Amino acid sequence: NADLRHVDVVLCADPKVFLHTDALQGLKKGGAFVWESNEENPADAWNYIPVKYRHEIIEKDIKVYILNGFKIAKAATEREELQTRMQGNAFLGAFFRVSSFLKDYNIPKKEFEETIHAQYVKKFGRFGDDVVNSNMTVMKAGFDDVKEVPIGKLDAPDASNFVGNVISPCGIDIIAPPRDKEGKSPIHTLSAFDAEFRAGYGYNQPASPLASVGYIASGTGDTASKYVARRAIPMFIEENCTQCMECISACPDTAMPNTAQDISQILTTAFKYYVSDGFARNALLEHLDDLDKKLRADMYAYATDKELKKNPDDRVKFKNILRKHLEDLKSDVIDDKAINQVLSIVETLPLAYMSARGIFAGKEKKEAGDGGIFSIFINDKCKGCGECVDVCGDHEALVMIVEDEDWHARVKSSEGFFKLLPETPKKYLGIYNPDDPYEAKAAALKNHLMQQSKYNALVSGDGACAGCGEKTILHAVASVTEAVMRPLFFAKAERLTEKVAQLKRTGLMKLEALKANDLDAYNVFTRTVLHIIMGYGAENAKATEKRIADGFDGGDAEIIDGLVAVLSQEAYNHKELQTLEGHMPNGMSAMAMTANTGCNTVYGSTPPNNPHPYPWMNSLFQDGTTIGWIVGESFIRDHAAHAVIPERLVDTLLGEFEKGFDEDDYFYYTHFSDKFMTDKEVLELPKVWAIGGDGGIGDIGFQNLSKVVLQNRPNVKVLMLDTQVYSNTGGQNSDSSVMTGGFDMNQIGPATEGKMTEKKSVAEIMMSGHGSPYVAQVSAASIGVLFRALIDGLHYRGTAYYQAFTTCQPEHGVPDDASEAQAIRVRDSRGMPEFVFDPGKGETFPEALYIKGNPNYQNDWYTKRSKGTKERFTYTVAHWALTEARFRRHHKKVSADKVEGKQELLSVLQNVTMQDIVHHRYLDKNHRSYIPDWEVYLVDHTDDGQVNHHLLSRQMVIFCVERRKAWRMLQSKAGIENKDYLAQKEYLKGLDA
Ligand code: SF4
Ligand code: SF4
Ligand code: SF4
Incomplete structure (x- = not known):
């Protein structure tokens, strides 16, 4: 109902609408509200209206109706992408039934139906009579089936949150408290953002500095619920899961956080946080080792029983094994209540061991007691696209189920438990070494997503369409960048901390020794520190010396203190900084993102749900790449001034000026740039990702891209999310659109058959005449290749350009679960072949270009x-x-x-x-x-x-x-x-x- 203030009828196809908006806003007195609901008895629907809206309904004499439009739509078509449209048709019928329109204009039912039929013929006639008739049937069903909800009691039971009984941990707060809050200006706090954008102002949103500059807090999507957006959710069939990680890398909405944990960790968490009686809790913890052994013995027997594996039964479920052994522990202290408390939370948990050989039986065989449990905690950010089920395929470890209130309670319960678990221990990551992802084989790279710190590099919770192919790629970009950069940041923090300690111990002594032994070197060195580190720099050495003489009244101790301060701050920033309130401190962001206008900016920048936990900005239309370049330059400048130069000066000092220090050094450091950085220093630079769609990057932003790629800046990486069409604006051709054209906004007929221009391949253009960038045309078709290419491009000391085919469900006309399947099809059909162009491999195309990932490549x-x-x-x-x-x-x-x-x-x-x-x-x-x-x-x-x-x-x-x-x-x-x-x-x- 948006801006309209005097609406007669509101049609609402969202059964959970009151969970996220005021659906009655703008409805006039005596108006009608038609609401999607599967309640058989209209009176029961009253319980799902929150109390405050019940008041409004009574006061404004609003008539409430329910319609099971989705059931009608489903009966009409099995094609999921058409069901929403059909649901709209059913509501159209309901509109004519509940509004006074037919009466006001004295239109008999027969004439009304004939008129609608004529409209359907006009719109869908070219698809045949069946399509017209089916639309008509749905519209008529909507007309006939809509039912009025009788006004109930104000204090009738309130089921409007659509949640059953959630099992919560007892007595703990699992949200990390904000750090450094006093040091932040109020506008930079989450509470300031929440007070404005999450306070239910609706139509009366205040005009504030936040709103006026389009400023949105980072990563707020993390706490969003997409319960309102989904009808179905995947159910995890734990005994079939092999821990192949396919679903996890494909999920576009980061709704599949996952982990492997020791059995004792699962038990400890259940006992410690879900058993309310302290004596029972301690007694259970005392039995932990014994219980662990007994569980393992049963689990191993089941997991290695070939016959049972072919056809597992309920016995093999972890909860049932646990139940059996807990019953044996029953006593006055470990009573039924305690056992039930443990079992009721464990019941909600996705605990896989039976087929997850790499996590349990394989490890257990090598060393008894070493095997663990693999879990995928499907969370409330799921949009129900079904992509994970599709990619799981023959494993049959996931199946979509309609999510009722009890199942939703289960999702919330397991989500709470997951937050209590520690990071996945290294031993479960197989041959993937999180400290050195560069060395990992492509197939092992998926395991980086078992680490929550990497998985959450993009938090989702945004408004992209269910199944949007762009989101899978964005998640890959963010998580791989985090996987590459975080260990470098941590190692750097440790290195700098160690140097700070040395500096404190011996720095002053060494500086005084220099003063005594080589006064010239001392003078140049202290001037360099004061110029670059302590802010006394002027346009030349003489002017700098004057500024120092006029303004600096410290001595050697202050010079050392300056170096200590800058390196300590840098060490803190790289490991301890808390960038997101509510999240554990993990160091500063390893990347930033700049974006061209497109779908990604719409779902990425619409308050209140921001999927990006790192600095992100949109520059209108075509400039995202250029802005990215500028951000990249600022990172280089800051990195040089705050890390590289101070660290090198400290090394020189601690190394007792082995090579001396003279005016050439002063000139070198005051004119320092990335060209003087070592490969390692460059790798430690924060990265910037410039992203856009095929329109933003390949059409109107092409000049920007061309300019930026040519610069070959070491920390600037570019990604085109190639949907081959202007998705955001409704389906116009872009230069990347393929030759048929014929999308929503194309003309096609006897005179104009489609798009006669060939597809522009920006990735191929970037391979030629654009200097020496790393280029890859990759996609979700081969996730290992995608991860590998991202890692190689991040390590490349120059710009990397990626072009990734991404499905756009509405514009391509594909089901929500088809993202990976379509990426495979487009690659295999030569629609968009996969290739990697690595200039590091040689100076001819055949050396640098690799296309063998495509089937029948010859x-x-x-x-x-x-x-x-x-x-x-x-x-x-x-x-x-x-x-x-x-x-x-x-x-x-x-x-x-x-x-x-x-x-x-x-x-x-x-x-x-x-x-x-x-x-x-x-x-x-x-x-x-x-x-x-x-x-x-x-x-x-x-x-x-x-x-x-x-x-x-x-x-x-x-x-x-x-x-x-x-x-x-x-x-x-x-x-x-x-x-x-x-x-x-x-x-x-x-x-x-
Ligand atoms: S249904 Fe879609 S959003 Fe939900 S977990 Fe599966 S892939 Fe993710
Ligand atoms: S649920 Fe399926 S796709 Fe996901 S890890 Fe398990 S077996 Fe693989
Ligand atoms: S319109 Fe297409 S590209 Fe945009 S969010 Fe939806 S699926 Fe993604």
């Missing part, structure tokens, strides 16, 4: 084996296009007999080259490259075993030719000889002779 196309039919077939971009609704106007499914006499796609492609397209010979009926419209077909094998025939638009065939040419170009740069291309050339030579 051929035109991938020969794919169908999961369903088990047959092999050639997989082209046209096959990928069949799986996304954005291409729907370019193919038609037909029965096999309808393709008789038509031409098969591959044989047509054999006759056409890209030059035939450029010269428009494909339109010449007499030329060998003639492409008839809708006379070419392909055969597709679906995953569920169907063999389908599709007729293709001419534009779709052209799209295949264009992508094939782009792929051949890429192959040739990588030094790959494509025999299919050579064969085609020979064949055409014969035809053209």
Whole structure:
């Protein structure tokens, strides 16, 4: 209802609307409120209205209605992406039933239905009668099924929070208290932000400095709940989980924090925090070792029982094993109440050991007592996209279930328990060494997400669409940067702390010794410290000396104190600083992000839920990359002044001026830049990620990108989230859009068949004529390759540019759970091949460019084996296009007999080259490259075993030719000889002779 203040009818498709907004705002006296609800009895719906809104309903004489619109929509279509639209149709019907519109204009029901039908024909008629009729059925069901909710009692039970019984830890506060609060100006505190943006002001939001400059507190999304946004949530089937980490790296909403813990840790946490009686608690803790051994013995027996593993039963669940052994401990002290308290919290926990061999049985076999438990704590930030279930696939360890109030209570209970657990111990990270991620193999890199400090590098809780492919990539960028940088920061903090201690012990003595032995060196050294570290610098040495003489009245002790202060502060910043209130101190941010306007800035900057826990800023439209460069330069400058130069001066002092210190050194340090930094000093620089969509980076921001990449700055990394379309503004073509076009805002018809310009490949452009950047075109299709490329780019002493295909669910027309599947399809079809260009590997393209991650990398196309039919077939971009609704106007499914006499796609492609397209010979009926419209077909094998025939638009065939040419170009740069291309050339030579 937004700005409107005198609304007759509010249609509300959100059953949990009162949890996050005032749904009655703007509704006029006597108005109607139609509310999505699955209550059979309308009177029961009253209990879900919060008491304060019950008052308002009575006072304003509002009529409340309920409608199970989602049930109606589900019955009409199985296609999830259409169900929301259908739900809207049902509400449309309800509107005409509850409003006075038909009565006011004296419209009989028959005429009303005929009018609506005519509108549906106009809008959907081209899709056929079935589509029109189905919309009509849904609309009529909405009209017929809407029911009025009788006014209930003000003090009727209040179930409006939609939560069952949450089990909470007893008597502890698990939120880290704010540190250094006194040192912050009030505007920089979370409480100032919350008082403005989380105080329920709604329409009456105050105009304050925060609002006027678009300032939003960091990481606030962490405490957001997406309960209101989801209908279903994954249920973890613990006995099937192998700890493959696929779901965890794919989840776009950081809703799958996970850990492996010792069994004793799980038990200790349950006993300490969930058993209310102190005697029972202590008695249980006394039995811990014994219990641990007994549990392990049973668990190992189950986990290694081959027959049971094939078909596990309830016995194997951790909670049931625990129940059995706790019963044996029952006594006057460990009574039923204590046992039930333990079991009721354990009941909510996702505890996997049976199939998680790397965590339990494998370790236990090597050393008894070493195995642990793996858990995925699906939390309240889940938007219910189902992506995790899709990628889990045959493991069958996740399944979507409708989340009722009891299940939500379970989610909240386990979330509380998780917060009490420590960081995942190193021994469970396998061959991934968190202290040196650079050395890890690509396949092991997923395990960095088992560490909460890395997993939470992006906190989500934002308003991106469910399943948005951009978020998975953003999470990867933030978590890998954190994984690379945090150990460097901690090591640096320790190194500096050690030097501070040495400086305090011997610094003064060494400085005095220098004064006694070499007065010139002493004078230059102290001037250097005072100039750079202590703020007495002027435009030249003489002026600096004057400023020092006029303003500095300290001596050697103060010089040493200055060095101690700057290094101590730097050490503190790198390890102890608390950047986020409510989170444990973990040191300063390792990265910043600057963004071009696009979807990422909309969901990334809309109060109150900010997904970014590091400094983040948006610069309108095209400037994000340039702003990133500026931020990167400021990091270099600060890093030089606060860390590199002071540390080097301290090293010189502690090393007793082995190489002396003269005016050249003064000049060197006062003109210091990153070019004088060692590789290690550069690596320790905080990184800046400039991000944007294909429009922001590749179109209007292209000049910015080109300029920035050419600078090759060591700490500036750029990421394009390539949805191939302007997602945020509703689906216009970008230069990255593929050749069919035909998205929501394209014209397509007999005269205009689609987008005739070829796809612009910014990643390929950056490989050439842009100096020496590291370039990678990677995606969620291969998460190990993505992580590896991110690590290598962060280590590269120059700019790195990444282009990642990301699904946009509404604009691509794909289901919420399809992000990874579509990334695989676009890669495998040559729609967007995967490649890495590492200039460190050599000075020719074949040395620097790696494309072998693509299937059949030596051929035109991938020969794919169908999961369903088990047959092999050639997989082209046209096959990928069949799986996304954005291409729907370019193919038609037909029965096999309808393709008789038509031409098969591959044989047509054999006759056409890209030059035939450029010269428009494909339109010449007499030329060998003639492409008839809708006379070419392909055969597709679906995953569920169907063999389908599709007729293709001419534009779709052209799209295949264009992508094939782009792929051949890429192959040739990588030094790959494509025999299919050579064969085609020979064949055409014969035809053209
Ligand atoms: S359903 Fe989606 S948001 Fe929820 S846990 Fe799975 S992948 Fe994450
Ligand atoms: S739930 Fe499935 S995808 Fe996730 S770690 Fe377990 S087996 Fe892998
Ligand atoms: S519109 Fe597309 S890109 Fe934007 S948030 Fe939704 S899915 Fe993501």
